[in-house]
Amino acid sequence: MNAQAYNFAYLDEQTKRMIRRAILKGLAIPGYQVPFASREMPMPYGWGTGGVQVTAACLVPEDKLKVIDQGADDTTNAVSIRKFFEKTAGVEVTEATGEASLIQTRHRIPEQDLSKDQILVYQVPIPEPLRFLEPRETETRKMHELEEYGLMHVKLYEDISRHGEISTSYAYPVKVEGRYIMDPSPIPKFDNPKLSDSSAIQLFGAGREQRIYALPPYTDVQSLDFEDYPFEVSKAPHDCDLCGAKDTYLDEVITDDAGSRMYVCSDTDFCSTRRQNGHVGRLGTPVSSEVA
Amino acid sequence: MTAAVAQIQTNSIEDAPLLKVQNLAKFYGSRVGCQNVSFDLFPGEVLGIVGESGSGKSTLLAALAGHHQPDRGTIHYRDQDILALQESERRRLSRTEWAFVHQNPRDGLRLGVSAGGNVGERLMSVGSRHYGNIRTQALDWLERVEISPDRIDDRPSSFSGGMQQRLQIARNLVTSPKLVFMDEPTGGLDVSVQARLLDLLRGLVRTLGLSVIIVTHDLAVVRLLADRLMVMKSGEVVEQGLTDQVLDDPQHGYTQLLVSSVLQV
Numbered sequence: 106m107n108a109q110a111y112n113f114a115y116l117d118e119q120t121k122r123m124i125r126r127a128i129l130k131g132l133a134i135p136g137y138q139v140p141f142a143s144r145e146m147p148m149p150y151g152w153g154t155g156g157v158q159v160t161a162a163c164l165v166p167e168d169k170l171k172v173i174d175q176g177a178d179d180t181t182n183a184v185s186i187r188k189f190f191e192k193t194a195g196v197e198v199t200e201a202t203g204e205a206s207l208i209q210t211r212h213r214i215p216e217q218d219l220s221k222d223q224i225l226v227y228q229v230p231i232p233e234p235l236r237f238l239e240p241r242e243t244e245t246r247k248m249h250e251l252e253e254y255g256l257m258h259v260k261l262y263e264d265i266s267r268h269g270e271i272s273t274s275y276a277y278p279v280k281v282e283g284r285y286i287m288d289p290s291p292i293p294k295f296d297n298p299k300l301s302d303s304s305a306i307q308l309f310g311a312g313r314e315q316r317i318y319a320l321p322p323y324t325d326v327q328s329l330d331f332e333d334y335p336f337e338v339s340k341a342p343h344d345c346d347l348c349g350a351k352d353t354y355l356d357e358v359i360t361d362d363a364g365s366r367m368y369v370c371s372d373t374d375f376c377s378t379r380r381q382n383g384h385v386g387r388l389g390t391p392v393s394s395e396v397a
Numbered sequence: 398m399t400a401a402v403a404q405i406q407t408n409s410i411e412d413a414p415l416l417k418v419q420n421l422a423k424f425y426g427s428r429v430g431c432q433n434v435s436f437d438l439f440p441g442e443v444l445g446i447v448g449e450s451g452s453g454k455s456t457l458l459a460a461l462a463g464h465h466q467p468d469r470g471t472i473h474y475r476d477q478d479i480l481a482l483q484e485s486e487r488r489r490l491s492r493t494e495w496a497f498v499h500q501n502p503r504d505g506l507r508l509g510v511s512a513g514g515n516v517g518e519r520l521m522s523v524g525s526r527h528y529g530n531i532r533t534q535a536l537d538w539l540e541r542v543e544i545s546p547d548r549i550d551d552r553p554s555s556f557s558g559g560m561q562q563r564l565q566i567a568r569n570l571v572t573s574p575k576l577v578f579m580d581e582p583t584g585g586l587d588v589s590v591q592a593r594l595l596d597l598l599r600g601l602v603r604t605l606g607l608s609v610i611i612v613t614h615d616l617a618v619v620r621l622l623a624d625r626l627m628v629m630k631s632g633e634v635v636e637q638g639l640t641d642q643v644l645d646d647p648q649h650g651y652t653q654l655l656v657s658s659v660l661q662v
């Protein structure tokens with residue numbers, strides 16, 4: 106296959122304009138789900154075709170692209186999407202969060218604060234947060250229009266009545282600028298505070314459901330809760346075993362047949378950067394700080 | 398005692414009407430759903446709408462409750478022109494001052510949500526954000542409709558028909574509505590279950606001072622619950638008056654037929 110066979114970033118210009126219009130509308134109405142005519146992409150839906158189309162519509166030749174899946178740059182999904190854009194757009198790619206101008210992600214927000222020159226694109230499987238209790242699309246649309254959001258708290262009520270606490274731990278619903286209720290995609294609720302007041306532009310694309318929504322920089326995003334069951338960021342009672350970080354989202358890794366385990370930052374770039382800078386965790390080994 | 402009740406009713410009837418309906422009509426194409434319907438409902442009053450199947454009772458009730466737009470006529474609720482309200486205002490009214498009890502509890506409940514969540518939904522929809530308070534009120538309401546508190550976390554899909562109907566009533570009454578619409582609330586239940594539900598409804602209506610419009614084809618239901626009756630036939634009201642008067646001394650031939658057929662049962 107040859108890059109010349111495609112338009113820049115695979116999609117034709119007319120499609121990209123249509124998607125950009127949806128993105129602009131989404132930015133103008135933070136948290137509102139904008140319908141768009143999702144295109145067939147040369148990959149399955151589960152691979153984040155919504156995010157891929159948003160990325161394709163945003164990319165310019167000067168961009169530097171980073172793609173992460175569960176915080177890692179080297180999973181099959183992340184590698185395939187990165188290769189796809191290397192091939193179809195010829196853009197530079199990077200694993201360094203700080204260097205990327207556009208980051209496409211599934212399931213995580215990078216630990217490092219993003220800057221005003223960056224765009225974060227989320228892959229979204231189910232954009233409608235009310236879907237769980239109200240399957241009728243006409244009714245959920247009406248609920249958004251009229252700000253009838255009692256049902257969202259019914260879901261949290263059910264959580265507490267069943268588990269003694271709000272057990273929703275990912276795709277935790279948020280209210281945007283006091284208006285729209287939004288599904289932040291299946292990021293852990295640990296990441297929810299990073300949605301709010303971010304310097305970066307945050308775009309959400311759902312391919313199968315044909316929806317785009319957005320958070321412009323410095324948007325207020327609040328996680329829903331009850332007065333007597335306030336939203337809490339749960340944090341495993343561990344530090345990263347490799348870099349010693351105390352305040353990152355950790356993956357549990359089984360290290361041998363005897364069931365030994367270690368906890369490591371899910372954001373691999375963040376972890377390795379810390380180690381490069383001399384931080385060492387419980388099971389880590391010092392990395393030479395000499396730069397080759 | 399009877400005199401005292403009559404006195405209270407006379408007083409309340411002197412108040413302004415809660416609901417004022419004038420010349421209401423709803424058509425399905427060229428077919429009449431209901432037409433020429435006018436009446437006043439006073440605070441604390443229970444109005445029964447009776448008539449055989451197809452006489453327009455549900456059509457009228459749905460138009461009153463805002464489930465569909467009538468083709469003619471006006472509805473005023475406490476001097477507000479209901480048909481001129483914004484949809485958001487009308488839906489808000491339906492969640493706060495109004496309530497609607499469906500014949501089939503499946504239409505009025507969320508079967509995938511626990512009993513407590515079903516009762517709590519209306520509270521949350523008007524802004525309650527304290528789990529403990531919501532739960533306390535849900536428990537209180539389950540008790541009032543004679544559902545054991547230990548069923549609070551069970552889904553209504555595991556409830557009997559009578560329990561589902563009582564849960565639907567609790568879910569509707571938790572926000573203290575003033576006006577309750579009921580469409581055949583005892584229909585589809587066994588006779589003994591019906592009797593218990595009627596008894597419960599009667600108690601709630603009295604203690605809460607609810608204004609109710611209740612649609613039924615069962616004259617025994619209105620005899621027990623309704624202060625006043627409207628008899629419908631082919632979409633129109635053929636007779637209205639105090640329940641005892643209409644049932645004991647029906648004027649219209651159709652009402653006489655209805656009453657005599659109930660006597661045959």
Ligand SMILES: Nc1ncnc2c1ncn2[C@@H]1O[C@H](COP(=O)(O)OP(=O)(O)O)[C@@H](O)[C@H]1O
Nearest residue numbers: 425428429430449450451452453454455456457
């Ligand atoms: N959705 C509908 N479409 C067309 N005709 C209807 C519809 N609903 C009711 N009707 C007709 O309107 C009349 C009144 O029906 P309805 O209000 O359901 O009566 P009731 O509740 O007294 O049994 C009947 O002739 C019925 O067939």
Ligand SMILES: [Mg+2]
Nearest residue numbers: 451454455456
């Ligand atoms: Mg009916």
Ligand SMILES: [Zn+2]
Nearest residue numbers: 345348370376
């Ligand atoms: Zn680490």
